[in-house]
Amino acid sequence: MKRTYTLIVGFVLLSMQNYAQQDTNQVYPPAPPPADNKVRFKLSGYSSFDFVMPQKSNGSFAQSTFAPIFTWRQSDKLFFQAEVEYVSEGGNYDGGFELEFATMNYMANKHMTIYAGKFLGPLGTFQARYHPAWINKSITRPIGFGSQINDLKRLEAGSEAGAGVQGIFQLGKSKLTYNFYVANGAVLDTTTGNMEMESLSDNNYNKAIGGRIALLPFSSSSLEIGLSGYTSKVGDIGSSYENLSTNIVAVDLNYVKHLSIGTIDIKGEWQRRSLPVGTRYYTSPSDTIGFTYNNTPSVMYAQLAYRLPKIGELKWTNDFELVGRFADMKVDKNSTYGLNTQELSVGLNYWLNFSTVIKAGWVSQTFTDLNKQSNMFVVQAAMGF
Amino acid sequence: MKKGLAIITTIVLYFIISTELTGCKVSEEITNKTGVQLWSENCIRCHNAPGPQRYSDNDWYVILTHMRTVAILTADEETKIREFLISGN
Numbered sequence: 375m376k377r378t379y380t381l382i383v384g385f386v387l388l389s390m391q392n393y394a395q396q397d398t399n400q401v402y403p404p405a406p407p408p409a410d411n412k413v414r415f416k417l418s419g420y421s422s423f424d425f426v427m428p429q430k431s432n433g434s435f436a437q438s439t440f441a442p443i444f445t446w447r448q449s450d451k452l453f454f455q456a457e458v459e460y461v462s463e464g465g466n467y468d469g470g471f472e473l474e475f476a477t478m479n480y481m482a483n484k485h486m487t488i489y490a491g492k493f494l495g496p497l498g499t500f501q502a503r504y505h506p507a508w509i510n511k512s513i514t515r516p517i518g519f520g521s522q523i524n525d526l527k528r529l530e531a532g533s534e535a536g537a538g539v540q541g542i543f544q545l546g547k548s549k550l551t552y553n554f555y556v557a558n559g560a561v562l563d564t565t566t567g568n569m570e571m572e573s574l575s576d577n578n579y580n581k582a583i584g585g586r587i588a589l590l591p592f593s594s595s596s597l598e599i600g601l602s603g604y605t606s607k608v609g610d611i612g613s614s615y616e617n618l619s620t621n622i623v624a625v626d627l628n629y630v631k632h633l634s635i636g637t638i639d640i641k642g643e644w645q646r647r648s649l650p651v652g653t654r655y656y657t658s659p660s661d662t663i664g665f666t667y668n669n670t671p672s673v674m675y676a677q678l679a680y681r682l683p684k685i686g687e688l689k690w691t692n693d694f695e696l697v698g699r700f701a702d703m704k705v706d707k708n709s710t711y712g713l714n715t716q717e718l719s720v721g722l723n724y725w726l727n728f729s730t731v732i733k734a735g736w737v738s739q740t741f742t743d744l745n746k747q748s749n750m751f752v753v754q755a756a757m758g759f
Numbered sequence: 760m761k762k763g764l765a766i767i768t769t770i771v772l773y774f775i776i777s778t779e780l781t782g783c784k785v786s787e788e789i790t791n792k793t794g795v796q797l798w799s800e801n802c803i804r805c806h807n808a809p810g811p812q813r814y815s816d817n818d819w820y821v822i823l824t825h826m827r828t829v830a831i832l833t834a835d836e837e838t839k840i841r842e843f844l845i846s847g848n
Contacts, residue, residue: 416825445825484834487827503829509806534810542833544785551831593788595800602845630803637803728807758806 400409422507422756485539498624507756516701518673531571547593554585559606582606639679646672667708673700695723729758796844811847
């Protein structure tokens with residue numbers, strides 16, 4: 375396994391080295407003969423690292439992320455893309471590789487693409503679009519959307535194995551986009567009530583169905599409002615949980631507009647997951663005492679970013695961006711996900727170029743059940759390539 | 760299971776047929792949009808818009824293929840944005 379990792383890393387580093395040399399020797403290489411349509415491969419992706427300093431404590435260089443994306447264009451209609459994410463976190467360097475997505479895509483017509491493989495589920499937009507550090511304008515991921523708080527990293531799967539179809543309806547000046555899929559579905563852990571969302575084997579005869587519909591009402595596509603849903607049976611065949619289903623609903627909003635006073639970027643999302651267990655109990659193997667709870671956690675975030683305009687001759691002012699975000703996670707009493715948590719973050723971003731940013735900011739988490747607060751100062755450098 | 764597959768097949772066929780027909784309903788304002796317009800409107804929905812010279816012409820071919828699925832662009836939008844980026848290189 376280590377040998378495989380070494381080969382992959384070596385290949386990626388060699389590819390990056392080749393790219394870096396091109397970038398250094400010539401500002402931008404002369405354009406090769408274009409439009410021959412024969413170039414098929416592109417290595418892109420992103421990387422980031424964090425410095426975290428909790429209040430009244432010493433700081434640490436914390437999580438580092440390296441996530442190359444491979445895109446192979448087999449023909450005009452068929453292509454493959456995959457992202458491998460390596461994260462070092464939790465006090466050691468061996469966070470491990472994770473296959474974020476690996477999909478075969480077929481462009482069925484001008485408005486529709488069919489895909490299969492492991493993909494980022496389109497429940498809401500944060501995980502599917504905004505989670506790369508150079509795209510996420512805040513210094514951390516929101517709680518319940520990938521930022522690990524208590525025991526709940528995110529409500530939805532993140533990525534799932536299955537197949538789907540996505541596309542666009544052009545309705546006059548507006549757009550309606552859709553993305554529907556089937557996947558193996560979630561698997562219930564009957565000892566805790568938690569769910570394994572990224573299962574590679576189906577534990578029952580039911581496939582999960584999910585999808586998102588979004589409306590972009592303005593011709594400029596500046597506003598996007600999305601509605602997502604997901605349903606899946608979660609119990610093992612033959613168990614008392616066999617017919618138990620979980621449902622997830624999500625609403626998201628995105629508004630980005632260039633104005634003379636700067637660029638306004640508003641993003642938000644709300645997700646709720648329900649697993650109506652009725653009279654069933656979860657039983658911890660350590661104490662064999664049954665317990666139950668409603669199992670309806672919900673998470674939300676709302677974010678506002680404001681990028682300054684060029685002011686007169688001062689072009690550098692356009693490199694700065696202010697970001698504020700509020701996030702909230704609600705869990706049920708007795709839930710194994712832990713505590714109700716609210717999070718407020720404010721930050722200042724400095725853009726070195728379109729995809730390289732240094733972010734600095736303050737994150738404050740309030741655990742409302744305990745009336746306790748945790749504050750930290752975070753610096754993050756992120757680069758898309 | 761067979762019922763589920765039948766439903767999925769019906770949905771897929773419905774979207775193939777309806778998206779083939781949907782071109783008739785596009786307004787003139789949309790069809791007349793230039794590549795630079797589409798580039799500035801669509802890229803910033805998620806991230807800063809990269810300049811044409813950021814990547815080589817051939818890179819843009821593959822990048823736009825990837826972005827077509829991430830940003831859910833039509834083939835016409837993809838072509839116009841790519842032509843703008845290549846023409847500005």
